[in-house]
Amino acid sequence: MTVQPVSMIADHQKSISLKGAEKHFGPPGGGVQALTPTTLDIVGGDMTVLLGPSGCGKTTMLRMIAGLEPPTAGTIEVGGANLWANGARDVNALKQLGMVFQEANLFPWLTIEENIALPLKLRGVNKAQRQRKSRELCELVGISGFEKRYPKELSGGMRQRAAIARALSYDPMILLMDEPFGALDAITRDTMNAELQRIWMETRKTVVLVTHSITEAVFLASRIILLSPRPGRVQEIIDVPFERPRDSSIHGLPEFQSIVAHLRTQLEH
Amino acid sequence: MSVKDNSVTMEGPTLFPPWIGSVLILIVFLGSWDGYVRLFDVSMLVLPPPSAVVVQWLKFLVDGNVWYHTGVTTLETGLGFLFASILGVGLGMLLGKMPRLERMLNPFVIATQVVPKVALVPLFIVWFGFGITSKVVIATILAFFPILLNTVLGVKSVERGHSEVMASINASPMQRLTQLDFPSSLPYILTGMEVGVVLSIIGAVVGEYLGGSVGLGNLAVREMNTYNTTALFAVIVHLSVLGFLFYAFVVGVRKYLIPWHGSSN
Numbered sequence: 062m063t064v065q066p067v068s069m070i071a072d073h074q075k076s077i078s079l080k081g082a083e084k085h086f087g088p089p090g091g092g093v094q095a096l097t098p099t100t101l102d103i104v105g106g107d108m109t110v111l112l113g114p115s116g117c118g119k120t121t122m123l124r125m126i127a128g129l130e131p132p133t134a135g136t137i138e139v140g141g142a143n144l145w146a147n148g149a150r151d152v153n154a155l156k157q158l159g160m161v162f163q164e165a166n167l168f169p170w171l172t173i174e175e176n177i178a179l180p181l182k183l184r185g186v187n188k189a190q191r192q193r194k195s196r197e198l199c200e201l202v203g204i205s206g207f208e209k210r211y212p213k214e215l216s217g218g219m220r221q222r223a224a225i226a227r228a229l230s231y232d233p234m235i236l237l238m239d240e241p242f243g244a245l246d247a248i249t250r251d252t253m254n255a256e257l258q259r260i261w262m263e264t265r266k267t268v269v270l271v272t273h274s275i276t277e278a279v280f281l282a283s284r285i286i287l288l289s290p291r292p293g294r295v296q297e298i299i300d301v302p303f304e305r306p307r308d309s310s311i312h313g314l315p316e317f318q319s320i321v322a323h324l325r326t327q328l329e330h
Numbered sequence: 331m332s333v334k335d336n337s338v339t340m341e342g343p344t345l346f347p348p349w350i351g352s353v354l355i356l357i358v359f360l361g362s363w364d365g366y367v368r369l370f371d372v373s374m375l376v377l378p379p380p381s382a383v384v385v386q387w388l389k390f391l392v393d394g395n396v397w398y399h400t401g402v403t404t405l406e407t408g409l410g411f412l413f414a415s416i417l418g419v420g421l422g423m424l425l426g427k428m429p430r431l432e433r434m435l436n437p438f439v440i441a442t443q444v445v446p447k448v449a450l451v452p453l454f455i456v457w458f459g460f461g462i463t464s465k466v467v468i469a470t471i472l473a474f475f476p477i478l479l480n481t482v483l484g485v486k487s488v489e490r491g492h493s494e495v496m497a498s499i500n501a502s503p504m505q506r507l508t509q510l511d512f513p514s515s516l517p518y519i520l521t522g523m524e525v526g527v528v529l530s531i532i533g534a535v536v537g538e539y540l541g542g543s544v545g546l547g548n549l550a551v552r553e554m555n556t557y558n559t560t561a562l563f564a565v566i567v568h569l570s571v572l573g574f575l576f577y578a579f580v581v582g583v584r585k586y587l588i589p590w591h592g593s594s595n
């Protein structure tokens with residue numbers, strides 16, 4: 062495990078690069094080109110949002126970065142190390158990645174505390190330390206007092222917070238999130254966005270978040286990577302300049318609205 | 331008097347708890363049995379009245395002899411069930427993790443499934459003798475298949491999202507097995523064990539019918555040979571209680587092991 066806090070780690074060590082990375086499903090010639098060869102850099106310590114319509118390859122790109130799916134061609138580097146050297150996953154690079162899925166995917170037979178500390182358990186961390194870390198993280202994501210409960214006793218939003226805590230438990234430098242708030246109502250979603258921003262500011266991890274929601278993207282992102290479908294490719298990269306911490310009042314700023322309007326016209330193409 | 335809200339169960343308002351209904355049904359059943367026997371003066375050889383059966387059963391219990399046979403049958407059933415659980419869960423986990431092997435073995439599993447295994451009992455007695463070994467083997471084989479099949483089903487039913495979590499935190503194959511596949515399959519495994527434990531008793535008792543001189547199955551056959559129908563009924567009651575205890579044990583294990591699962595409510 063890293064001894065240094067992630068916020069002290071140089072940005073280039075927590076950056077991600079795609080070099081001609083592509084993903085094709087099905088037989089060559091037929092099948093689906095989920096992502097055409099893509100070269101881009103995701104800045105370390107930054108909050109990057111992947112935005113685009115359904116089927117444009119957002120999940121595919123994130124899953125390749127997370128080490129869940131090998132690229133058909135090209136390379137993916139995490140902190141300068143090739144994640145998929147020789148078709149096998151680079152374990153050291155993988156240890157720096159935390160993934161939050163669209164569903165919380167908590168194990169129903171474990172308490173919240175045990176769920177959060179599961180990655181630590183697999184790494185051989187002792188029970189006392191696991192408990193301490195779980196309690197800290199529950200505090201951080203705002204579900205203190207629910208450590209001993211089972212997932213079914215929590216609301217959807219609280220479960221998603223626990224899933225985020227689990228991904229944070231081993232303090233990865235990079236946090237990947239696939240529509241983590243997609244299943245939540247609009248109000249909870251706004252709260253979670255604000256919380257995520259706070260966590261990001263406290264930890265300075267590299268965050269890559271996938272969303273369908275234009276306003277969520279503009280609210281959260283330092284940089285938006287806009288993807289377009291059939292075949293999946295990067296259409297545009299947009300920097301979002303607002304100061305942090307941002308609060309919901311930025312929704313009213315003319316610049317916010319103009320970025321939203323721009324993205325909307327781009328998406329309608 | 332308060333009437334509970336039953337809008338979600340499609341039942342009308344409840345006037346009494348369900349167990350009172352069960353007791354009533356039992357009383358009506360035993361009552362008509364008793365009435366039938368007395369009214370038509372049925373021979374004790376054909377159908378003894380329930381009161382006589384109960385009296386005979388209580389005599390058995392104080393007599394002491396029945397406890398030896400109970401011990402033998404319990405041992406055979408327990409050992410058979412234990413071996414079936416170890417083999418069934420172990421092999422089931424393996425097959426569940428190796429879909430190619432599972433598909434390869436599937437025809438044979440189905441073939442052994444459709445063989446009426448009770449018909450093999452004489453064969454096992456020839457092979458393993460008249461002692462308890464043959465009964466343990468039979469009890470094992472009968473309980474093995476439901477446990478195996480349910481375990482395989484359980485491993486194959488592990489949620490994809492859960493597997494991906496394990497992949498994303500770089501779990502080793504062994505960690506996946508112990509931290510995900512096994513706990514996730516437990517509800518299925520226990521369902522297999524519930525079916526299996528009942529079959530274990532059947533296996534042990536049928537084995538005792540056919541070979542050897544001990545066990546409750548053998549006791550039943552002896553009572554049959556002397557036309558002591560009342561005693562035969564008493565042995566059946568005794569066996570039912572034993573079966574119920576075994577079953578209750580597995581259900582208890584379920585509640586203890588998987589309180590998180592809906593089936594434990």
Ligand SMILES: Nc1ncnc2c1ncn2[C@@H]1O[C@H](COP(=O)(O)OP(=O)(O)OP(=O)(O)O)[C@@H](O)[C@H]1O
Pocket residue numbers: 086087093094095113114115116117118119120121122273293
């Ligand atoms: N395992 C797979 N096998 C075959 N095709 C796939 C697979 N996964 C994704 N695809 C295809 O790749 C394309 C991109 O899918 P992807 O899931 O990355 O889209 P997405 O941008 O995440 O969409 P959404 O917003 O709906 O989640 C789609 O056309 C999809 O059908």
Ligand SMILES: [Mg+2]
Pocket residue numbers: 119120121
């Ligand atoms: Mg997706």
